[in-house]
Amino acid sequence: MSVYTTARTAFRALCRNPMRAMLTTLGIVIGVGAVIAMMEIGTGSSAALEKTIASMGANVLVIRPGAASSGGVTFGAGSATTLTPEDSEAILRECPAVKNAAPMVRARTQVVYGGRNWIPTYIYGTTVAYLDIQNWGELAEGEPFSDRDVMNGNKVCILGQTLVRELFEGESPIGKEVRLQNVAFRVVGVLPAKGANMMGLDQDDIVLAPWTSIKYRVTGSSLTTSQSSTGSKGSTSETVNTLSTLYPGGESLYPERSALQEANQPMPVRFANIDQIMASARSAAEIETAIDQITAVLRERHRIRSGEADDFNIRDLTEVTKMLSSTTTLMTNLLLAVAMISLVVGGVGIMNIMLVSVTERTREIGLRMAVGARGSDILRQFLVEAVVLCLVGGALGILLGHGGSMLVSLVLRWPVATSPVAIATAVLVSASVGILFGFYPAWKASKLDPIEALRYE
Amino acid sequence: MPLIELRDICKSYQLGDLAVPVLRGVSLTVERGESVSLMGSSGSGKSTLMNILGCLDRPTSGEYWFEGQEVSLLSADERARLRNQRFGFVFQSFNLLPRTSALENVAMPLAYGADHPGEHEARKRAAEMLRRFGLGDRLDHEPSQLSGGQQQRVAIARALINRPPLLFADEPTGNLDSRTSEEVLRMFEQLHREEGITIIMVTHDAKVARHTQRVIHIEDGQIMDGAFAGGGGEEGS
Numbered sequence: 001m002s003v004y005t006t007a008r009t010a011f012r013a014l015c016r017n018p019m020r021a022m023l024t025t026l027g028i029v030i031g032v033g034a035v036i037a038m039m040e041i042g043t044g045s046s047a048a049l050e051k052t053i054a055s056m057g058a059n060v061l062v063i064r065p066g067a068a069s070s071g072g073v074t075f076g077a078g079s080a081t082t083l084t085p086e087d088s089e090a091i092l093r094e095c096p097a098v099k100n101a102a103p104m105v106r107a108r109t110q111v112v113y114g115g116r117n118w119i120p121t122y123i124y125g126t127t128v129a130y131l132d133i134q135n136w137g138e139l140a141e142g143e144p145f146s147d148r149d150v151m152n153g154n155k156v157c158i159l160g161q162t163l164v165r166e167l168f169e170g171e172s173p174i175g176k177e178v179r180l181q182n183v184a185f186r187v188v189g190v191l192p193a194k195g196a197n198m199m200g201l202d203q204d205d206i207v208l209a210p211w212t213s214i215k216y217r218v219t220g221s222s223l224t225t226s227q228s229s230t231g232s233k234g235s236t237s238e239t240v241n242t243l244s245t246l247y248p249g250g251e252s253l254y255p256e257r258s259a260l261q262e263a264n265q266p267m268p269v270r271f272a273n274i275d276q277i278m279a280s281a282r283s284a285a286e287i288e289t290a291i292d293q294i295t296a297v298l299r300e301r302h303r304i305r306s307g308e309a310d311d312f313n314i315r316d317l318t319e320v321t322k323m324l325s326s327t328t329t330l331m332t333n334l335l336l337a338v339a340m341i342s343l344v345v346g347g348v349g350i351m352n353i354m355l356v357s358v359t360e361r362t363r364e365i366g367l368r369m370a371v372g373a374r375g376s377d378i379l380r381q382f383l384v385e386a387v388v389l390c391l392v393g394g395a396l397g398i399l400l401g402h403g404g405s406m407l408v409s410l411v412l413r414w415p416v417a418t419s420p421v422a423i424a425t426a427v428l429v430s431a432s433v434g435i436l437f438g439f440y441p442a443w444k445a446s447k448l449d450p451i452e453a454l455r456y457e
Numbered sequence: 458m459p460l461i462e463l464r465d466i467c468k469s470y471q472l473g474d475l476a477v478p479v480l481r482g483v484s485l486t487v488e489r490g491e492s493v494s495l496m497g498s499s500g501s502g503k504s505t506l507m508n509i510l511g512c513l514d515r516p517t518s519g520e521y522w523f524e525g526q527e528v529s530l531l532s533a534d535e536r537a538r539l540r541n542q543r544f545g546f547v548f549q550s551f552n553l554l555p556r557t558s559a560l561e562n563v564a565m566p567l568a569y570g571a572d573h574p575g576e577h578e579a580r581k582r583a584a585e586m587l588r589r590f591g592l593g594d595r596l597d598h599e600p601s602q603l604s605g606g607q608q609q610r611v612a613i614a615r616a617l618i619n620r621p622p623l624l625f626a627d628e629p630t631g632n633l634d635s636r637t638s639e640e641v642l643r644m645f646e647q648l649h650r651e652e653g654i655t656i657i658m659v660t661h662d663a664k665v666a667r668h669t670q671r672v673i674h675i676e677d678g679q680i681m682d683g684a685f686a687g688g689g690g691e692e693g694s
Binding site for chain 1: 511537540556570573615616619
């Protein structure tokens with residue numbers, strides 16, 4: 001009996017009892033539908049989850065200079081003054097796995113507005129890229145400072161919610177001036193509330209300003225440690241030279257020198273070091289690549305020979321990444337377990353109805369055997385019937401599950417993602433459920449005695 | 458060489474520890490082109506004998522030669538092939554597939570043949586066969602829409618679709634009224650006469666048995682008379 005004829009016969013047999021066939025496949029329909037819907041919603045959710053965890057800083061890499069030492073005395077992590085803003089730019093330019101990079105200088109000083117004062121946890125001098133790296137999103141009020149502000153060392157700043165509360169008591173700070181270290185900074189923007197980070201530190205207790213302004217106007221000297229809140233007042237004039245090479249556009253104060261002059265008398269340019277660079281990888285998966293690329297770029301820029309130790313170190317939030325992957329694995333396994341249970345339930349339903357069908361059609365089986373059907377023909381017929389049932393159920397289940405997840409995404413605005421793997425798996429699994437659970441009834445049918453089957457009432 | 462030759466066929470069923478003999482040493486021959494009735498009261502073993510003749514069952518002992526081949530030694534699949542190609546079966550209760558058109562009922566045995574003629578060809582042959590039995594306008598009717606006589610004619614068409622040389626009929630008129638019975642029996646006679654098909658009919662009714670050339674009487678698992686053609690059995694009319 002050809003495969004085509006068998007399939008047709010099976011289909012006919014099912015069509016003879018459409019209501020029962022439909023109810024039988026319902027188990028598979030619901031099973032496969034649930035799997036597809038859960039897979040799609042689950043994939044969407046874990047993508048959203050990944051995004052959420054990324055906003056907690058999973059993709060963030062912190063590059064800090066290594067330890068400086070002098071005469072056997074080391075000064076601890078971050079004390080070397082080798083990291084420059086140009087490093088940050090080079091990282092962004094030369095590392096494909098890096099999405100964004102921002103140079104950072106830190107300060108700790110008093111912020112004064114009118115009669116009130118406050119010492120924020122963080123005063124960061126940086127560029128606008130910092131907002132993107134830390135996923136601050138839209139500002140609550142105002143606008144971020146621009147690259148031009150950074151270039152010119154403008155006295156503008158963005159405040160966190162805690163400072164707004166402490167210094168302004170609810171009134172809008174936009175356009176007002178706060179003083180840091182007796183330097184007046186105009187508030188151009190207010191950050192949205194972010195709350196505490198995983199360590200319990202208030203992330204809203206923050207002031208952001210162009211790094212040039214913080215470095216040269218607030219902390220004053222590149223050599224003072226950033227943690228000191230009593231740095232000497234800096235003058236901007238001595239830094240103009242560095243800035244003009246860093247950010248072209250301003251006119252040079254000195255006549256241009258020839259290559260020969262350059263070689264004979266190197267200009268003692270003041271070295272603009274920064275406290276750290278913050279970079280973000282394009283995705284959690286690319287963190288490793290990003291670290292490798294940054295290491296390569298920085299080693300080259302810092303002229304470190306192979307075999308020599310790095311003069312910087314890169315940290316990532318491995319713990320968070322691990323959490324992310326374990327959460328996703330857990331979710332996938334959970335879905336798999338649910339899927340298995342519902343498919344087994346559906347399969348048992350199929351087996352049950354196929355057994356009923358075999359009993360009910362005993363005479364038909366006897367007749368088919370009498371006119372020349374072999375046991376294997378009968379086995380195949382019932383097996384194909386079960387598989388057809390399961391495949392039809394699987395197809396309906398895919399439609400149902402996909403429709404369900406679409407509905408969920410439309411009505412509840414949950415993120416969903418179509419998963420071709422899930423669909424392929426569902427088809428495969430429903431066919432195997434048909435074979436697995438259809439085999440026993442089919443085998444039973446093929447073993448019937450034709451005489452008894454013909455006589456069966 | 459006779460078409461069928463049985464030599465000392467015995468068949469007993471096992472009921473617990475007890476072996477119940479149903480056939481006790483049956484020997485008979487059927488020649489090609491004969492029409493024969495197996496007659497006996499119920500419980501005489503005539504149905505069992507027909508099952509053995511139709512290769513639906515195997516004898517406990519004895520030899521069964523069909524077309525010069527020892528059939529009782531064949532495997533299940535070989536016997537299925539024999540049933541498909543060489544035998545046609547007509548049953549008392551028609552045994553048509555419910556909710557399936559007459560056409561497909563008739564075409565069904567073709568699907569189990571070694572050389573399946575193809576869907577289109579199969580339907581054509583089935584339709585031809587049905588037309589021969591006057592059911593040309595009933596091709597798409599399901600059994601429930603046909604009368605008893607029509608159903609039996611569909612069953613006969615199904616039995617003959619593979620052009621077997623031998624037709625078994627197990628009480629073919631048992632479920633029919635006397636008028637349609639006549640009709641069906643005349644059809645058998647016609648098939649026998651015009652196509653030379655060998656017919657073996659099981660019945661308990663002497664009136665039905667009269668439509669065949671020879672009547673084999675069975676009683677209590679043994680043949681009383683008519684075992685061999687021309688061998689002392691009385692000829693039917």
